[in-house]
Each structure stands twice: as C-alpha cells, then as structure tokens.
Amino acid sequence: MSGANNIFIVFLLGNTAMMNTEAQKPFLRLEPEQPGYIVGESLTLRCIAEMPTRITGYSFFKDVIPIAINSSSNRLTISSLSLTDAGNYFCTYYIASAGTQTESQYIDLKVFELPPTPTLSVEPQKNVFVVNQSLVIRCQLQRGQSATEISLYKNESIIYEADNFGVLSIANTEKRNSGSYTCQYRTIISGRTVDSRLSNQKTLVVIDLPPTPILRYANNVQSQSGQIEIVCEIQDPSSLIHGYRLYRNGGEILSRRDVNQFVIDYSLKFDGCYSCRSFVDILGEEVLSPKSTEVFLTLDERNSSSFLERDRRSCQVQNSTTDYGLSKQGYKLYGSVLVGKLIVLISILLYFGIYLLVIHIRRKKSETEAIHR
Incomplete structure (x- = not known):
C-alpha cells in the first residue's frame, strides 16, 4: 500500500505544480480597451500577474522584439500612437528566486489614421455680407467618405438649424449670423465611432448697407488754382465709413479713403453726370453703398440758384433714355x-x-x- 500511496502523492504534487504554473501566467490588458486605435491617442499596456510581490521584473514585446526589458513597472505607456505602433504584443514577468519567465497571451494592436479633415465652404465666396442677403454654409467631405453625423459650429457651439448633411442655408442674413464657423463629422472605424478633426475656420461678418451719400459742390465752388471741389456727403455723421468713390457718366474716376472731398481740374471733359458712393472695408473686402442721385455738373452757370435741381433733371432725362430707349x-x-x-x-x-x-x-x-x- 505504501508504494501505491507514494505514486498517488507524486501525481498530486505534479498536478498541483502544473496548476500553479498555469495560474501564474500573466495577462496583458490594454487601457483603454478598444477594437482599434487612432493615431495620436494614448495607450497603456498592463501586464497583470496573480502574485506580483514575488516578481522582480516585467518585459514587453512587439512582434517578438523586446521594447522594454526587466522593468520594475508592469505598465508600458505609449503617449501618442503612430501607424508604426501597430503589431502583435505580449508580456512576460521574471521571478529571480525561481528563475522562471512566463508569456502572456498575444494581442493584435490595430492603429488607424484619423478620417480626412472636412472643408467648410461659404457660397457666395466672401466673408462680409449685408443684412438680408442669402448665403449657404456647407461642410464638404472627401469623395467616398462616409459619415454617421455632420455638425456645424458657430463660435464653438453646435448649430442645430443645419440639416443632416452639414448644410446651413440662410435666406435673409442678420447681424446675429456674424461669427466664426467650423464643422466636423463622425464615422465608424474598426467598430468604434471616431470624430474627424475640425475643418478650416470661416469668419463671417454681417453689416448694414452703408448709407447712400449726397453729391454736392463744396462751399468754395471755384478756387484760384483752376480746380473745382465736389463733396460726397453722408447725412448721418455717426455712420462708420472708410472711404468714397466718385463716378462720371457711370465710370469711376476717383477714390479716397477717410476723406469725402474730391478736387477736379477744369478741362473740356469736366461736364457730365456725377455720382458717388461710400464704402466700408472689413476683412479686406469693400462693401459699397448705393450710388447717390446723379447730378449734371458743368463749368457754365455754376452759381445759378436752380443749378443743382436743373442739372439733376438733366441726368434723369439722360438716364431714362439710356434705360428705356x-x-x-x-x-x-x-x-x-x-x-x-x-x-x-x-x-x-x-x-x-x-x-x-x-x-x-x-x-x-x-x-x-x-x-x-
């Protein structure tokens, strides 16, 4: 019987050793755990063992190549993933007293690029609009790119008025539409929902149409230098105006910034129908006011009391023949x-x-x- 008992004890000891060996196998865990990862994300690999107090060092491997050997920490952090970080990972730990080293399971780490950045466009292509104009803001994705959701933002807040395709149509612009616009979309990559980068930014400004000026002679109708001075006048002095343009017979002849007076030399070409416009300059774009009423200016009879009214009628007659016959x-x-x-x-x-x-x-x-x- 003693021989049989000895054999049974050896069998039990062998099975216990095998169970202990199996129990001591480490487990590799990814934190956070995802089916796939995106370039730029942070990832921690943790090598977990049941009896960490007996372990003297941890090692991490990628595609069988060691990337950390006999480290005292059971964690390996990749602060910013790149495509080259994709591969098969496993870990081991080492017990010096026992001289043993055991491998964990293998994990196939997948790393993907972020989806292509969308493009924000504005139609018509400008940044400054006048009240009651129409415009369309559109978030454009690369051809063939799928999206589960497209969002437009104004001043970093989502615009709920936009449709599901990332399009916002404004029939009549208001000043409250001014702001900085961007867009973004969501898509599915390796079973997880991923946000694209933000698009380019478009800054839109909506303003009132500059006031229509009035064209008149300056108080000093004629100077001794053989020149004549014309004034393009705004009735509301509080209006923000950056400059003025002067027209003769429909064509622009002079432009001035911050000054509404034009000095013209006497010449045979002086006579004609004159008008002017004010303008504002915002974000490098000029917004012109409507043209003033045209006035026919001539070097003859400048001092006549009915001069301006008569000559205004003269231009209106010319315009009517031009417009209707x-x-x-x-x-x-x-x-x-x-x-x-x-x-x-x-x-x-x-x-x-x-x-x-x-x-x-x-x-x-x-x-x-x-x-x-």
Whole structure:
C-alpha cells in the first residue's frame, strides 16, 4: 500500500505544480480597451500577474522584439500612437528566486489614421455680407467618405438649424449670423465611432448697407488754382465709413479713403453726370453703398440758384433714355443704317426690274420678226 500511496502523492504534487504554473501566467490588458486605435491617442499596456510581490521584473514585446526589458513597472505607456505602433504584443514577468519567465497571451494592436479633415465652404465666396442677403454654409467631405453625423459650429457651439448633411442655408442674413464657423463629422472605424478633426475656420461678418451719400459742390465752388471741389456727403455723421468713390457718366474716376472731398481740374471733359458712393472695408473686402442721385455738373452757370435741381433733371432725362430707349445719337445711327439698307434694297429691285424689262422687249422683238418672215 505504501508504494501505491507514494505514486498517488507524486501525481498530486505534479498536478498541483502544473496548476500553479498555469495560474501564474500573466495577462496583458490594454487601457483603454478598444477594437482599434487612432493615431495620436494614448495607450497603456498592463501586464497583470496573480502574485506580483514575488516578481522582480516585467518585459514587453512587439512582434517578438523586446521594447522594454526587466522593468520594475508592469505598465508600458505609449503617449501618442503612430501607424508604426501597430503589431502583435505580449508580456512576460521574471521571478529571480525561481528563475522562471512566463508569456502572456498575444494581442493584435490595430492603429488607424484619423478620417480626412472636412472643408467648410461659404457660397457666395466672401466673408462680409449685408443684412438680408442669402448665403449657404456647407461642410464638404472627401469623395467616398462616409459619415454617421455632420455638425456645424458657430463660435464653438453646435448649430442645430443645419440639416443632416452639414448644410446651413440662410435666406435673409442678420447681424446675429456674424461669427466664426467650423464643422466636423463622425464615422465608424474598426467598430468604434471616431470624430474627424475640425475643418478650416470661416469668419463671417454681417453689416448694414452703408448709407447712400449726397453729391454736392463744396462751399468754395471755384478756387484760384483752376480746380473745382465736389463733396460726397453722408447725412448721418455717426455712420462708420472708410472711404468714397466718385463716378462720371457711370465710370469711376476717383477714390479716397477717410476723406469725402474730391478736387477736379477744369478741362473740356469736366461736364457730365456725377455720382458717388461710400464704402466700408472689413476683412479686406469693400462693401459699397448705393450710388447717390446723379447730378449734371458743368463749368457754365455754376452759381445759378436752380443749378443743382436743373442739372439733376438733366441726368434723369439722360438716364431714362439710356434705360428705356435710344438717345438722339442712337436714333440717328439706327436711322442711317435703316436708310442705307432701304437704298440697297431699292437698287436691287430696280436692277432686276430693268433686267426683266429688257428680256421682255427682246422677246417681243423676236416674235415680231418671226411673223414678218
């Protein structure tokens, strides 16, 4: 019996040793645990053992290549993941007193790039808008890129008025629409929801249309230097204006910043219909006011009391002929062209009439000669 008992004791000791060896196998854990990781994220690998007090060192391996050997810490932190960090990882620990080293399970670490950054666009393509204009803000994804959600932001706050495709249409702009806009989308990568980077930023400013100015002569109508001074005047002095533009017969001739007075030399080309505009300059974009009422300025009869009113009517008459019909010169040109065409047509008809008459006479003459024979 003693021999049988000895064999049984050896069997039990062997099984106990095998159970202890199996129990001492370390476990590798990823913190935080994800099915896949994104470039730039932080990751900690923790090597867990049941009896850590007996362990003298931990080692970590990637693709069988050691990356940390006999470390006193059971943690390995990668502060910013890159694509090259992807691979198969495992860990081991070492007990000096026993001289044993055991491997953990293998973990396949997957690392992915962030989804492509979206592009924010504004239509029409400008940054400064006038109240009651229309615009469209659109978050554009790369072709073929899927998204579970697209969000627009104004001043870092989500815009709930945008549709599910990341489009915000504004029919009538208001000053409250001014702000900094960005966008972002979500997509599925390796079974997890990932936010893209923020798009480029668009700063929009909505302002009132600059006030319409009035064009008039300066108080000193004529100076001794042979020049004349014209003033582009704003009725509300509190209005923010950065400059003024002067037009003659519809074309711009002068532009000044911060000054509303224009000095023009006397010349034969002085006479004409003059108007002006004010403008503001925001974010490098100019916003022009409507044109002032056109005034016909001439070097003759400048001091007449009814000068401005009479000359305003003169420009209005010219504009009406331009807008709704032909000017006198236009009628003359059109009439001369029409007369020329009529003369050519009459000449052609006369030519063919004479030609037919000659043929008819010749035929009659031939018939008469034939009868006399």
